[in-house]
Amino acid sequence: MLESNQLLRFTTAGSVDDGKSTLIGRLLYDSKSIFEDQLASVEATSKRRGFEGIDLALFTDGLKDEREQGITIDVAYRYFTTPKRKFIIADTPGHIQYTRNMVTGASTANAALILIDARHGVIEQTKRHAFIASLLQIPHMIVCVNKMDLVNYSEETYNKIVAHFEEFSSKLDVKDVRFIPISALDGDNVVNRSKNMDWYQGSPLLHTLETLHISSDINKIDARFAVQTVLRPQREGFIDYRGYAGRISSGIYRVGDAVTVLPSGFSSKITSINAGETEIQEAFAPMSVSMTLEDDIDISRGDMIVKPNNQPEMIQEFDVMLCWLHDQPARPRAKYTIMHTSNEKKALIKEVVYQVDIDTYARNTENKELTMNAIARVTLKTTRPLMLDPYRDNRMTGSIILIDENTHETVAAGMVV
Amino acid sequence: MQKFYLNYLDELESEALFILREVAAQFQNPVLLFSGGKDSIVLTHLAKKAFYPAKIPFALMHVDTGHNFPETIHFRDKLVSDFGVQLVVASVQQSIDQGRVAEERGKNATRNALQTTTLLDAIEANKVDCAIGGGRRDEEKARAKERFFSHRDDFGQWNPKNQRPELWNLLNGKCFDGEHFRAFPISNWTEMDVWNYILRESIQIPSLYFAHEREVVWRNDSWIPNSDFLKLEPEEIIRTKKIRFRTLGDITITGGIESDADTLEKIVDEVATMRQTERGNRADDKRGDTAMEDRKKQGYF
Numbered sequence: 001m002l003e004s005n006q007l008l009r010f011t012t013a014g015s016v017d018d019g020k021s022t023l024i025g026r027l028l029y030d031s032k033s034i035f036e037d038q039l040a041s042v043e044a045t046s047k048r049r050g051f052e053g054i055d056l057a058l059f060t061d062g063l064k065d066e067r068e069q070g071i072t073i074d075v076a077y078r079y080f081t082t083p084k085r086k087f088i089i090a091d092t093p094g095h096i097q098y099t100r101n102m103v104t105g106a107s108t109a110n111a112a113l114i115l116i117d118a119r120h121g122v123i124e125q126t127k128r129h130a131f132i133a134s135l136l137q138i139p140h141m142i143v144c145v146n147k148m149d150l151v152n153y154s155e156e157t158y159n160k161i162v163a164h165f166e167e168f169s170s171k172l173d174v175k176d177v178r179f180i181p182i183s184a185l186d187g188d189n190v191v192n193r194s195k196n197m198d199w200y201q202g203s204p205l206l207h208t209l210e211t212l213h214i215s216s217d218i219n220k221i222d223a224r225f226a227v228q229t230v231l232r233p234q235r236e237g238f239i240d241y242r243g244y245a246g247r248i249s250s251g252i253y254r255v256g257d258a259v260t261v262l263p264s265g266f267s268s269k270i271t272s273i274n275a276g277e278t279e280i281q282e283a284f285a286p287m288s289v290s291m292t293l294e295d296d297i298d299i300s301r302g303d304m305i306v307k308p309n310n311q312p313e314m315i316q317e318f319d320v321m322l323c324w325l326h327d328q329p330a331r332p333r334a335k336y337t338i339m340h341t342s343n344e345k346k347a348l349i350k351e352v353v354y355q356v357d358i359d360t361y362a363r364n365t366e367n368k369e370l371t372m373n374a375i376a377r378v379t380l381k382t383t384r385p386l387m388l389d390p391y392r393d394n395r396m397t398g399s400i401i402l403i404d405e406n407t408h409e410t411v412a413a414g415m416v417v
Numbered sequence: 418m419q420k421f422y423l424n425y426l427d428e429l430e431s432e433a434l435f436i437l438r439e440v441a442a443q444f445q446n447p448v449l450l451f452s453g454g455k456d457s458i459v460l461t462h463l464a465k466k467a468f469y470p471a472k473i474p475f476a477l478m479h480v481d482t483g484h485n486f487p488e489t490i491h492f493r494d495k496l497v498s499d500f501g502v503q504l505v506v507a508s509v510q511q512s513i514d515q516g517r518v519a520e521e522r523g524k525n526a527t528r529n530a531l532q533t534t535t536l537l538d539a540i541e542a543n544k545v546d547c548a549i550g551g552g553r554r555d556e557e558k559a560r561a562k563e564r565f566f567s568h569r570d571d572f573g574q575w576n577p578k579n580q581r582p583e584l585w586n587l588l589n590g591k592c593f594d595g596e597h598f599r600a601f602p603i604s605n606w607t608e609m610d611v612w613n614y615i616l617r618e619s620i621q622i623p624s625l626y627f628a629h630e631r632e633v634v635w636r637n638d639s640w641i642p643n644s645d646f647l648k649l650e651p652e653e654i655i656r657t658k659k660i661r662f663r664t665l666g667d668i669t670i671t672g673g674i675e676s677d678a679d680t681l682e683k684i685v686d687e688v689a690t691m692r693q694t695e696r697g698n699r700a701d702d703k704r705g706d707t708a709m710e711d712r713k714k715q716g717y718f
Contacts, residue, residue: 007425074577076561077554079607086425088605100582107584215422229442233471241470247435247586252421276466284421288434301442325582339587399585408591410581
């Protein structure tokens with residue numbers, strides 16, 4: 001693998017039967033990411049279950065329960081590498097009760113793979129997946145129309161599905177959508193170009209994944225650096241050293257840059273930037289670095305170092321699109337711990353503005369109860385101001401989670417509107 | 418023109434440093450589980466980077482089965498003194514002597530499963546609220562579902578069905594007294610990534626990883642090293658082979674592979690063309706299809 005190769009994270013969503021596991025198995029198998037002992041074990045199981053050849057779906061089968069039920073119950077991560085890129089797949093189940101896993105898998109993805117069974121076309125679940133991909137602002141969406149072998153590789157069927165998808169997705173906020181007709185079972189247009197669909201002029205799936213332009217997926221304009229921890233070596237050579245350690249959320253920092261520290265508002269200048277033991281002149285998202293400042297200011301975890309002429313909003317009351325992730329519904333006016341970057345405060349849900357029906361995209365202003373898998377626009381009020389950007393501009397500084405104070409469970413995830 | 422994107426290794430490194438710093442910031446008394454294997458060595462190097470110029474702000478904890486490769490212990494002690502970190506040894510032998518666990522019997526008896534009790538006892542005794550491990554999701558199917566911050570109840574158990582959702586870079590490390598977390602900073606690394614990183618960063622690793630002559634016996638489809646702990650079956654013959662180890666664990670169950678790879682470059686080449694998973698040579702994972710999942714639920718690494 002080359003030094004310059006990038007890492008692409010993508011999420012897959014699909015229902016039990018539309019061949020998602022088979023597709024992932026196919027990608028792993030055809031990119032030679034399956035080891036002999038894994039193959040031997042899958043071959044044996046396939047045979048035992050009376051499967052002709054090998055059941056590719058078994059490569060992604062995980063835990064006991066799901067093998068028993070034949071379904072995937074949680075986000076599982078898969079890895080494969082080609083000469084061009086390293087890939088991380090967040091494999092998420094497609095059942096309605098597992099919206100929370102889909103949201104989880106989508107939060108850090110560069111691309112979403114949406115599977116449609118060519119025989120059934122766009123179904124409710126397709127709309128749900130597309131909605132979540134757009135809500136979570138996944139930069140690229142690849143729609144795979146699967147099982148083309150079962151519709152005689154019909155161009156007409158494919159075109160109808162594409163048109164239908166484009167029609168409903170025009171209501172969504174998606175930037176980059178591509179369509180590929182495939183057969184995961186036979187491998188058509190997955191790694192290799194299909195000989196059965198010469199009417200399709202585009203790239204096979206793997207080539208598409210290898211060439212997606214992802215360098216611009218991270219915001220390089222708004223400089224945001226949340227301090228995770230303060231490094232105070234207190235040893236010889238570093239007696240007065242105070243290094244602010246964190247992972248750059250967005251933007252670029254250079255030694256000598258004037259900076260403002262929030263929430264205090266104090267100004268200073270960057271005197272050094274370190275990546276591990278190495279001193280560097282310039283750092284950008286998503287690098288983990290530590291920096292020192294010219295002035296001795298009181299800075300601690302949760303503070304944010306930004307540029308004087310480009311600052312996030314400091315607010316205490318704001319709207320988010322909230323996904324409820326817990327089977328315990330939201331308690332009215334209850335206090336939650338809110339996590340935002342490295343910052344932690346108390347928050348309460350002041351108002352449920354509306355809920356979104358993820359099948360029809362309709363807004364409901366009557367139903368105020370937030371139950372598992374609900375997606376709603378809510379107004380949050382926090383004990384102290386947070387340094388926020390709209391999620392649309394910045395996935396890292398525009399996202400929050402809520403934690404139940406009594407159970408310590410993560411109960412909701414929100415995106416700043 | 419300056420490029421403003423990271424390559425895959427830099428991105429994995431950045432993610433690992435972020436998680437290590439999150440552990441230091443969110444927990445009172447974390448430890449880094451150090452086995453002497455390559456993954457925990459890489460983890461220690463990452464921890465050094467994450468807190469430089471300050472020292473690593475937590476101790477290393479070694480769960481010692483007593484069935485060690487002598488090379489591992491030598492390597493461990495040198496690393497601890499070079500890095501200036503504190504070492505806590507949790508001894509399986511001690512757990513046996515105290516009657517907390519009983520030795521397995523039979524031909525393939527190992528102390529692997531016994532480690533769980535020793536580990537959980539040490540976590541409790543040292544009031545550890547987060548144990549950082551070098552587990553990777555590509556190792557095994559049960560590990561593919563691990564979070565970066567993995568919650569354990571007050572029996573040290575993992576509940577794969579009730580894991581906290583982990584979104585963006587927001588890691589929830591809150592727990593009650595008696596419960597703890599496991600943190601896995603190199604979750605997203607593959608075996609290949611680890612080797613490429615070791616090569617790139619010129620990280621020192623135990624000599625066991627390089628091809629060397631050794632006395633071995635053929636058992637469970639791999640070369641098991643001869644040692645004082647090995648009980649030979651009548652039909653088993655000790656041979657001398659040029660082998661190396663892909664993973665390091667309890668000496669009684671860690672199988673070697675025949676190899677001529679005696680430099681890091683050769684190992685990376687060899688791993689790249691390897692057609693067996695690295696845990697394929699670990700007898701502990703061969704005890705059935707869900708061996709790892711079952712052990713993890715009990716509180717294993």
